[in-house]
Amino acid sequence: MALLIQNLSFDSTTPAETARFWADALGWQVMADGDPDEVVLEPAAGSPQAGMVPDILFLRVPGPKAVKNRLHLDLRPDDQAAEVARLEALGARRVDVGQGPGVTWVVMADPEGNEFCVLQALTDTERTGA
Template identity: 40%
Template sequence: MPTSVIGLSIDAADAAALATFWSAVLHRPLNPGATAESAAIDAADPAEGPKLAFWQVPEPKSAKNRLHLDLWTDEFEAESKRLTGLGAKAVSDNVKPTVRWTTFADPEGNEFDLIASRPAE
């Protein structure tokens, strides 16, 4: 029997607050019953990605993520502005010949990337 990824678990100081941020980022509703201890965001369609589960932990984030989300957009500038408006902070910008991305940190410091194709010059 094959093994499938059904979700990602994300440690948080306040699970409901962090899940609310990601709910807005991904345009996916927060599951009912979210608390500071646990919260989740389901994916209605596999193309939306896996379920995200948030779990309260006592220790703060202390190092670079070993796993992070990559978000794709065709509207890089507008989406970057929207993410910062939601509480994300830009960490670094990267530009390659065919792609660009900005690494952001969510409100609890977890890094994620916003990626877009670069038009041919």
Template identity: 40%
Template sequence: MACRISELVLDCADPERLAAFWSEVLGYVELGREDDGSIQIGPPDTGFGGPQPTLVLSPSNDPRTGKLPLHIDVNATDRDQDAELERLLALGARPADVGQTGTESWHVLADPEGNEFCLLHTRLQPI
């Protein structure tokens, strides 16, 4: 038997803002809130425990130092990479420089709090 990733937890200054951003990026909905201010978002039909992990936006005042040791990669499901890049930038993502050469097939972006993520080239089938 093996483990499965069920949720990813991202410490952030503004869980509301990031929950709204990542919900739009991933097509997720709010699944719940905790007393500590955490907001869990996930797929609208399956929620927690489905084939896709949920995302927990957890409030934190700890300052971020340097590049994240872990980042999220996303792939478009219903458009090409260029169209998805335009959509993500319109949602509030911004280009990020983590030392890429410019010849990569992916785009490095940052969410509204500066957390890096990559938009990969391959278009995937929706789940």
């Protein structure tokens, strides 16, 4: 039996707006099909991620997020501080989910409150495996 992950789904009271944040954050494209209750993001056509990673689907729900995510994204930037600043400019904010001091990642939330982490950049050794 073979399984592929088709998409990761996020509940949202504002799917179009939440999708736009993530499209800007990831450099992905919003796939418009006319349904305001389901908005899909895909990697940009021709990018190395196209066809290789799951889409992200934002589904309209009636109420706001109430508790910590059961699933969240960990993002690996080239420059953690620059990426955190860029994401804050897009509308993300830093949040405390109990991670404590001294961790190497930054916990953030998108405008809808979905938590995600911005990790440190890979070292040269981690990148090359040497």
